[in-house]
Amino acid sequence: MQLKTLLNHVQKHKGFVYDHVELHGGPRARLVVRIRPDARCRPVCSKCERPAPYYDTPEGTRYFQFVPLWGLLVLFAYTMRRVKCPRCGVRVELVPWAQGKSPTTTAYAWFLARWAKKLSWLEVARSFNTTWDTVFRAVGLAVEWGLQHRDLTGIRAIGVDEVLWHRGHKYLTVVYQIDAHCRRLLWIGEDRTKECIEGFFDWFGLRARWLRFVCSDQHKPYLTAIGRRAKQAVHVLDRFHIVQRLNKAIDQVRAAEVKKLERDGYEPVLKRGRWPLLKRPENLTKKQDAKLRDLLKYNLTTVRAYLLKEELQLLWDYTSATWAGRFLDRWCSTVMRSRIEPMKKLARSFRVHRELLLNWFRARGEISAAVAEGLNNKLKVITRRAYGLRTLKATEIALYHSLGALPEPEGAHRFF
Ligand SMILES: [Zn+2]
Structure with a gap:
């Protein structure tokens, strides 16, 4: 069986054809998979994502990292075309295997993101011969997708908590869902001020009307905001x-x-x-x-x-x-x-x-303090871990990735 057949089986892209596969030897051995456009299909504009007439093919082949195979680096090689879109003007075309300017294929990003749930980002980078930044970007992509696609209906119990971050100098406010059927991290805010917790309720919107239980400690801004924004809920000091x-x-x-x-x-x-x-x-x-x-x-x-x-x-x-x-x-x-x-x-x-x-x-029986406690402990482990998580953004991504119970697209774990 040819490698092309295999690729067509796991990862077929409409409008594109796997042309041929080259093996480059040497210390960083890799498989380069050449891709060419399918002459029968029109290219797609990357802005409006609609088919548009072909314009030109500027010089230069782009390489996209795919899931490694038998210890070999696998790269998709493709020369991007440009389209003359009636709506957006001259644009580079959309390719289905990667997003924007990313040098990583979406399939590989999901592959790394899944491993990053089991190993530290550095360990993932080392295991797959890639960089910490690539893993970070991959996890970021997975989190972004997950946050956009998560289901926020049916939230009846939440826990509000503060955690120390940044070597113990700053606080984060975190909100968990602690319903019996779903326990996860919902929201992260910088600091633990009144504005911060109000920010959560602004984002949470009308869903606050359906809350039955809110757990928190007796930090004053939390008490005030919860009393005002979730009046009907039983407020529990747990x-x-x-x-x-x-x-x-x-x-x-x-x-x-x-x-x-x-x-x-x-x-x-x-x-x-x-x-x-x-x-x-x-x-x-x-x-x-x-x-x-x-x-x-x-x-x-x-x-x-x-x-x-x-x-x-x-x-x-x-x-x-x-x-x-x-x-x-x-x-x-x-x-x-x-x-x-x-x-x-x-x-x-x-x-x-x-x-x-x-x-x-x-509230006994309706909420479980052990849940809040468990999430809080895990959260501390993640924030403390030497991840190189110096920025709030990276910390947020790591926390959502491990504790957010975020959904994944269908077929994202095909390579496991
Ligand atoms: Zn367009």
Whole structure:
């Protein structure tokens, strides 16, 4: 069987013919597939995408990288024609295997983009003997197509979250869909200001009227915007963010106490105590467990804060919002007597947002916090990964590509 037959089988282009295939040896061995126009078809204008009369064929063959075969680089070689379009004037013709000035065929771009879900962009570039930029462009193309073609109907539950980006200096606002049937990243905004979250609702438009649940943390601009733009939805302060805040408070107490002990000349018992205090007891390693047991023997402010945190864990066992509310009120009173300032601050904010917090119990079963938490963790891994993601654009593309659950065109994965 000839290679041409094979190509016609996997990738046939109307109006064009595979002419012949040349093998070029050497260190960068490649197959060059010459393509010529089918004399029976009229060329197509690249602007309006309609057939137009032939104008001329300027000098110069263009090469388009196709999916590699048996470790060989595969290039389509074609000399572009120009058309004299009655609507657009003299234009270069449209070719079906590539977009615009891209030196990569669309098939190869999808091929790279699919691999980029499994490997880092650098690894994909190395595996297929191409550059990071080519992979980046390929993923960008896949994301752009996916965003244009995704289905945004039936979104009933969303989660709004902030993530640190750019080595911890800047924030992004991210919005997830957290319905049971579909969990994905929906939207990314730069910063975490009022304008930013309003920007989401502007984009989301009338769909906001159908929202039933909105999950977020208690970041003020989010609370205000959600209250105003999704009035009918049950607004939930979710467990994941509450635990996050608790851990932050414990961390503050511990850091302050470490300094104090040092100043007063005591032994540094709290050193290496961070994870034992922050992790759930059942997730501790043997060593961390021993450290925690040791710590609990001391009469430290940190230990008292830790015990308060552990006590609050019982809250999540309640199924009724009323009973959970009573428990929460008791916990807050205890904390207010504790004289531990970061914990008191937390209790005060729990009192302010009591109803939103109890909405968690009202929304139970409809949304899953584990989902928001899972997405948040993955997102952190992606933003942190040494991708060379220095620009917001690249970060956005990487995030949408991995977490957006974006659709792909039919037949895009034919080469897998
Ligand atoms: Zn035209």
